[in-house]
Amino acid sequence: MFTLAFSAIVLSIFIVSAVFISGCVGSTNQNQSNLASEIPINTGTAVFTITDAAMNMGAVSSVNITINKIEINSKNKGWIVLSNEVQTYDLLELKAENTSKLLVIANLSDGLYNQVRLHISKVIIIKNGAPIEAKLPSNVLKMNINFKVIENKTSTVSFDFIADESLHTTGDGKIIMAPVIKVETRTSVNVQIKGQNKVEIQDGKVEENFEVGMNEKGDVDVGIKIKANTEISISENGKIEVFRKGKVNNIGTQLSIKNITLNKQKYTANEKINIEVYLKLNKNADIQVHIYGIASRQGSNLIDETKNVSVSTEGQSSVKFDVNAPTCTHGCGARYFPGLYLLNAEVIVNGEVVDKTTINVELY
Structure with a gap:
């Protein structure tokens, strides 16, 4: 490309x-x-x-x-x-x-x-x-x-x-x-x-x-x-597909975030957001998944959490995160505007980010 x-x-x-x-x-x-x-x-x-x-x-x-x-x-x-x-x-x-x-x-x-x-x-x-x-x-x-x-x-x-x-x-x-x-x-x-x-x-x-x-x-x-x-x-069905080349080659890993799911589409204040990240790679490895993002342009943290996960050879694994939506709506301390907000998901091997994608969370 x-x-x-x-x-x-x-x-x-x-x-x-x-x-x-x-x-x-x-x-x-x-x-x-x-x-x-x-x-x-x-x-x-x-x-x-x-x-x-x-x-x-x-x-x-x-x-x-x-x-x-x-x-x-x-x-x-x-x-x-x-x-x-x-x-x-x-x-x-x-x-x-x-x-x-x-x-x-x-x-x-x-x-x-x-x-x-x-x-x-x-x-x-x-x-x-x-x-x-x-x-x-x-x-x-x-x-x-x-x-x-x-x-x-x-x-x-x-x-x-x-x-x-x-x-x-x-x-x-x-x-x-x-x-x-x-x-x-x-x-x-x-x-x-x-x-x-x-x-x-x-x-x-x-x-x-x-x-x-x-x-x-x-x-x-x-x-x-x-x-x-x-x-x-x-792809043949018209879907745009990307593959980001990883920085880590010493373990021969081709690692990617295959899919991310949310428990629902829209969230209000104080709701629990369940995120599950699915992973796939071609060799055994102990890796980390890092989820982070903000609740608004003013910088309120929505989540910043890292979890360890093991993925088996030629297999698929997943890791779950629970995120609390901001504690209040527009005009209060969290100061977020209703709308779509971005979370980032990173896969880390030996301290290097080898794949990264994003998640949209809608607040209203």
């Missing part, structure tokens, strides 16, 4: 408060100039744009992404569909124009929004003049993003796709796109919507800045992605 030589591809979402549409959000397009008068009081406008800042594309001449649905979530209102229009964007064309283009404008009530879902129906790469459809681990990018739409203010959320870490090829030339995205939120931003749906943002205070990635299972969270040193393939 090798990683295609790309630089950053940028996909940005702008959440804009209604009152300042005419002041902070300008327009050189007459069709958009009366936007503020159409927006109810105490709502904001969600302005989605897409752009590309990629360089050194090599044999790739186009990266066409088709987005067919955009949703946003708030705790009080649930999921809100902002757009279900099918739109295709050539990211390299946007790069050549050095611009961001509009995806959708939608009115939103002021308040807190905690998740965004981008539905990507397909990605077509033009390489050496031939189209190749890239395989996505999941066609839905669901990201935990906590931000505010504030009356009389303009706020933005920006997603910067890092293409050189997102696009991978298999040994037989197939392309996999597992997005790696830098997320930034801002408040008190000036936004200009110009002709041909071009969008510019200026100034503002950075409120949040972090990176999320997608693994081979389609999970999206902080700290995960398909790494460049990963052997990757697509």
Whole structure:
């Protein structure tokens, strides 16, 4: 497997408060100039744009992404569909124009929004003049993003796709796109919507800045992605499979985490989370399994525990962990936001990590 030589591809979402549409959000397009008068009081406008800042594309001449649905979530209102229009964007064309283009404008009530879902129906790469459809681990990018739409203010959320870490090829030339995205939120931003749906943002205070990635299972969270040193393939049933080469060779071990199970899908405060990690290897060994993770971006520990386990030759074994969900919900000492959270599972032989995967736990 090798990683295609790309630089950053940028996909940005702008959440804009209604009152300042005419002041902070300008327009050189007459069709958009009366936007503020159409927006109810105490709502904001969600302005989605897409752009590309990629360089050194090599044999790739186009990266066409088709987005067919955009949703946003708030705790009080649930999921809100902002757009279900099918739109295709050539990211390299946007790069050549050095611009961001509009995806959708939608009115939103002021308040807190905690998740965004981008539905990507397909990605077509033009390489050496031939189209190749890239395989996505999941066609839905669901990201935990906590931000505010504030009356009389303009706020933005920006997603910067890092293409050189997102696009991978298999040994037989197939392309996999597992997005790696830098997320930034801002408040008190000036936004200009110009002709041909071009969008510019200026100034503002950075409120949040972090990176999320997608693994081979389609999970999206902080700290995960398909790494460049990963052997990757697509099975006959279309499943993306990876094998991470271990660092330990002195015992001749090929060790992998075969599967991880949870006792249920969703958990509330004080619930017990039962995790069972299944292992497989080709030689007897005494190993350790390390499970760790946090309850929120503020750093509350959810678990940090290591257990010893023996796996027999050509066999499979398992080890169980019990994790307590945080002791309280949003607003208290644990300070976690409801949503999906990441646990890491590592297999250790002689002090070296030989395999690693992730577990999503949903708190509500």
